[in-house]
Amino acid sequence: MHWASATAIVFPALLALCAGQQQQPLSEVGHSGSSHSPPASADAPSWRDELLQLLEALVSTPSANGQENGVGQFLVDYLQQAQYQVDIQFVPPPKDHPDVPDRFNVLAWRGERKPSYKTLVTSHIDVVPPHIPWEIEGGEVSKKTIIKGRGTTDAKGSVATQIVAVNHLLSTNSDVNPEDLILLFVVGEETTGDGMRLFSDSLKHMDPPLSFDSAIFGEPTENKLACGHKGALFCSAVAKGKDAHSGYPEMGKSANELMIRAMNKILDTDLGSSPLFGNTTFNVGRFDGGVAANVIPAKAFVDLAARVAVGSEREGHRVVQQKIADILKETDEDAFAFECTHGYGPYECNCDVEGFEPTIVNYGTDIPNLDADYVRYLYGPGSILVAHGDHEYITVGDLEKAVEDYQKLILHAISQ
Ligand SMILES: [Zn+2]
Structure with missing residues (x-):
């Protein structure tokens, strides 16, 4: 050193x-x-x-x-x-x-x-x-x-x-x-x-x-x-769709729509709480996707942070990470790539x-x-x-x- x-x-x-x-x-x-x-x-x-x-x-x-x-x-x-x-x-x-x-x-x-x-x-x-x-x-x-x-x-x-x-x-x-x-x-x-x-x-x-x-x-x-203080979890998610003319949405797959539905579900889900730390909260801090109003968007991405109120110091964030991963999968079996850079439970x-x-x-x-x-x-x-x-x-x-x-x-x- x-x-x-x-x-x-x-x-x-x-x-x-x-x-x-x-x-x-x-x-x-x-x-x-x-x-x-x-x-x-x-x-x-x-x-x-x-x-x-x-x-x-x-x-x-x-x-x-x-x-x-x-x-x-x-x-x-x-x-x-x-x-x-x-x-x-x-x-x-x-x-x-x-x-x-x-x-x-x-x-x-x-x-x-x-x-x-x-x-x-x-x-x-x-x-x-x-x-x-x-x-x-x-x-x-x-x-x-x-x-x-x-x-x-x-x-x-x-x-x-x-x-x-x-x-x-x-x-x-x-x-x-x-x-x-x-x-x-x-x-x-x-x-x-x-x-x-x-x-x-x-x-x-x-x-x-x-x-x-x-x-x-x-x-x-x-x-x-x-x-004590809450734990934290920092992640990003990418939704992959298929582009098309907006007049023919059935010809494409809207990545923005998938992302909106998934984020909405996560926001409405109890991500875990504890008497000492209260609720786990969730922030969609950055949201981007698509290219123009008349194009079905092929790609959307978000940066996310959760403030974790459950689980152990070392592993608490993994509980929340798994819940988010499950919701993305429920929303669409294979449209999402989901990656978390770091996290920890409440201390x-x-x-x-x-x-x-x-x-x-x-x-x-x-x-x-x-x-x-x-x-x-x-x-x-x-x-x-x-x-x-x-x-x-x-x-x-x-x-x-x-x-x-x-x-x-x-x-x-x-x-x-
Ligand atoms: Zn400081």
Whole structure:
């Protein structure tokens, strides 16, 4: 595996590789457009500026579609300045963006690197496109202040609050052993999960070895503690018909008609439910077929995603895949080609921690990609309902609650 000490070997090389796009010193990052911080309200915790400056730097560095180099470099520098030891793990470029600069996972800890930790604190540093610049509401900053920008919620808000929570916990709580905690920030979560999968694979032959009793995943849960998330299934289907003049439909076979009938049946079918996760839902995300209004279409295709609420973690998606395959076959014995690229069943997490409101989320996370034996927690500031959208935002209050809550969650996890 391509782990390397950021201090000793790789970091200077990285700087050379990335010349011209180095970060600004932190003192210059601050609040854009002004040389001093906006006035803070009386409700400000002592670490508010540290938190907002860190989040601003993260959000201001674009990191979509395999382009995580800049934000990774920033994090390495930031964590080293904050007295962490840092390793980076190179992740190959995504297939559809082969020429991106080096991208890497970032692993950070205090003191000696031990073979086992109580808790891994982790989130992802990639975001969905397009980049949306950082923008903070004017006037006095209070808990209600809104911050807009790509990644404020998903998931740079989690990254920043996790780091500030750990910094604060280690500097104020002498009962916490810094060597119980290790931080991991991965690339590629929004696309294939290649960052976390590479990290997971590398656990088998890491030197020194690395294990952890629990892992805290940062994703937007509206400051609630998730009891789990639904599984997922991603597929495409092609219907093959026969073209003909639209005045003589009996001379052809409409691929569009077959596809419409099949999709309608699937939408009306119970694809499975469970008390914890609710219903499996089904989305025809892309639908295309035919060539013109007066031609019986010979070909139709769809891209599909199901959010899986049934079955085991490893195999739950196969239950849904089989139901869809059966309906396609019922609709037409041999018109359909059906292929699924990947999937997994619903994943449960530990939500039995005092002081947290439980929830279930319907989106995927990197949890299925971290294949090891550990207790999972899933928590983060912000709402998934604004993540990935044009108006992604978060409030200062949600961020500050997350810093408090991550500290509680870490204390709980390391006491187990
Ligand atoms: Zn995310």
